[in-house]
Amino acid sequence: GAVVSxxxxxxxxxxxxxxxxxxxxxxxxxxxxxxYRQFPKQSLMLMATSNEGSKATYEQGVEKDKFLINHAxxxxxxxxxxxxxxxxxxxxxxxxxxSTEAFFGQGTRxxxx
Amino acid sequence: xxxxxxxxxxLSVFKGAPVELKCNYSYSGSPELFWYVQYSRQRLQLLLRxxxxxxxxxxxxxxxxxxxxxHLKKPFAQxxxxxxxxxxxxxxxxxxxxxxxxxxxxxxxx
Numbered sequence: 001g002a003v004v005s006x007x008x009x010x011x012x013x014x015x016x017x018x019x020x021x022x023x024x025x026x027x028x029x030x031x032x033x034x035x036y037r038q039f040p041k042q043s044l045m046l047m048a049t050s051n052e053g054s055k056a057t058y059e060q061g062v063e064k065d066k067f068l069i070n071h072a073x074x075x076x077x078x079x080x081x082x083x084x085x086x087x088x089x090x091x092x093x094x095x096x097x098x099s100t101e102a103f104f105g106q107g108t109r110x111x112x113x
Numbered sequence: 114x115x116x117x118x119x120x121x122x123x124l125s126v127f128k129g130a131p132v133e134l135k136c137n138y139s140y141s142g143s144p145e146l147f148w149y150v151q152y153s154r155q156r157l158q159l160l161l162r163x164x165x166x167x168x169x170x171x172x173x174x175x176x177x178x179x180x181x182x183x184h185l186k187k188p189f190a191q192x193x194x195x196x197x198x199x200x201x202x203x204x205x206x207x208x209x210x211x212x213x214x215x216x217x218x219x220x221x222x223x
Contacts, residue, residue, distance in 0.1 A: 001158075032207060032209065034209055034210060034211075036213075042215060043199070043213045043214060043215040043216055044157075044199070044211075044213045045213075046204075046210065046211065046212065049207065049210060093157070095157075095209055095211075096209065097207075097208040097209035100162075100208070101159045101162070101208075101209075102159070102208065102209030102211065104156045104157040104158070105156065106156045107156065
């Protein structure tokens with residue numbers, strides 16, 4: 001199947017700084033990618049839809065200025081958590097559709113200290 | 114509003130026993146339902162989708178619109194089936210835009 005890769009797998013940052021997470025489709029092109037957030041022992045929550053060449057579509061309650069999404073090419077979407085706070089610590093997962101299913105990245109564990 | 118409910122957080126069975134992971138959904142449109150599985154230290158991967166009506170690794174799931182359910186079943190569980198299982202609802206016409214249930218951790222004992 002298609003492969004989606006996230007980088008980094010883990011990141012620790014200080015409060016107030018920004019951190020960027022990359023999501024790449026390795027062997028296919030994706031005009032749309034999705035960003036999810038998963039709290040410990042909870043479900044995945046869709047944050048936003050990343051659209052190549054246009055603005056991302058955010059789900060209700062997700063701060064677009066806090067979670068900046070850029071989808072500059074057909075194989076790369078980035079999520080930047082700006083001015084991170086400890087409550088932003090979470091597991092962030094991206095996915096991209098290919099053919100008839102969505103393929104998921106391995107996730108990025110963000111810890112804000 | 115869309116909602117996916119997986120009532121069991123944890124489920125344990127012995128090898129060879131039947132297993133059923135429950136999933137109920139709430140959606141005003143025509144639902145598109147999936148089961149995803151996450152094995153230990155691996156990424157989420159698709160197990161089944163309701164439109165294919167297929168059996169994967171011995172698992173089946175039937176969409177029951179009357180009961181708004183999409184339960185996952187396997188007649189004889191295996192130890193390698195131990196994993197986290199998520200029921201997911203497709204949102205809108207965009208493939209991959211999913212609403213997930215909280216997941217059920219299945220443990221199959223030898």
